[in-house]
Amino acid sequence: MDRSIDDHASAGGELRRNPVSGKLAIVAPGRAARPHDGVPAEAAVCPFCAGNEAFTPPEIEARRPSGGAPDTPGWTLRAIPNKYPALAGLHEVVLHSPDHGVQLEDLTDDDLAATIACYQRRIAAHLAGGAAAVTLVVNRGLGSGASIEHPHAQLFATPVLPSLLLDELMEFERHRNRYGTCVLCDEMEDAGRRLVFGGDYVAWTPGAPRFAFELWLAPREHVADVREADPAALGAALRRTLRAVRSATGDAPCNLWLHTAPAELRGPFHWHVEIAPRLSGIAGFELGSDVSIVGVDPADAAAALRAALPA
Secondary structure, three states: OOOOOOOOHHHOOEEEEOOOOOOEEEEOHHHHHOOEOOEOOOOOOOOOOOOOHHHOOOOOEEEOOOOOOOOOOOOOEEEEEOOOOOOOOOEEEEEOOOOOOOOHHHOOHHHHHHHHHHHHHHHHHHHHOOOOEEEEEEEEOOOOOOOOOOOEEEEEEEOOOOHHHHHHHHHHHHHHHHHOOOHHHHHHHOOHHHEEEOOOEEEEOOOOOOOOOOEEEEEOOOOOOHHHOOHHHHHHHHHHHHHHHHHHOOOOOEEEEEEOOOOOOOOOOOOEEEEEEOOOOOOHHHHHHOOOOOOOOHHHHHHHHHHHOOO
């Protein structure tokens, strides 16, 4: 049943579907060669820091306020192909800063807005190029799956809808058919003690989280596509959210992902960001049942996150 993998593993893997569970998997042996623990295989330097541009593939785009040639220092933002792609040509990296220790929430207002605008452009480019969906992720810290410490985001463009996004789209459709409303809008309105902050953007802890201190962020206005968001406003809300998570969890490893409308949206959807601190591992029951066990009440987590909000 398995098909052969290209011998040039670094060119990207192969998307496969398990016929029993319906779950998708990317088999990418070339990913095993990627650097770990912040030290690239090529040299004892970080390939994402300024001055080390030769260690990465040629950039797709970059922000250079003072000008300069591509693939040279002087950039404040840089998008590049992933050197060890999960899927060839469909896996990119966005470097938020040339500085090794600067997280998203540490960027200036202008730099954070520029980063989000870059996300929007790259998502648009992949959807226009034929991708069915684009998933943006940020992995932070050991335990999150990050192989390089330097803060960065990754974009995965897939030729089919990822299973989790497909599940969400089905729930949006089911909820609208039954209640005539958006399930995410209703979740925000019904958050109660799980509300972390409100306004044009709303942050809350889901009532049935998969992770302790899991936090969702979405625009109050019902919008399907993140490309319609104002980068400055989204940046301010994201900064507030990430700082609260960092403070409340003691800067625990965490994952962030963005779910936005796929290329062909045929039903209701509401874009959102999900943040998953990794305070504990995933054990056998969770793997075998796809049912999470979370040891922190989401209302208590929300209270801690509210207390950790920056002034």
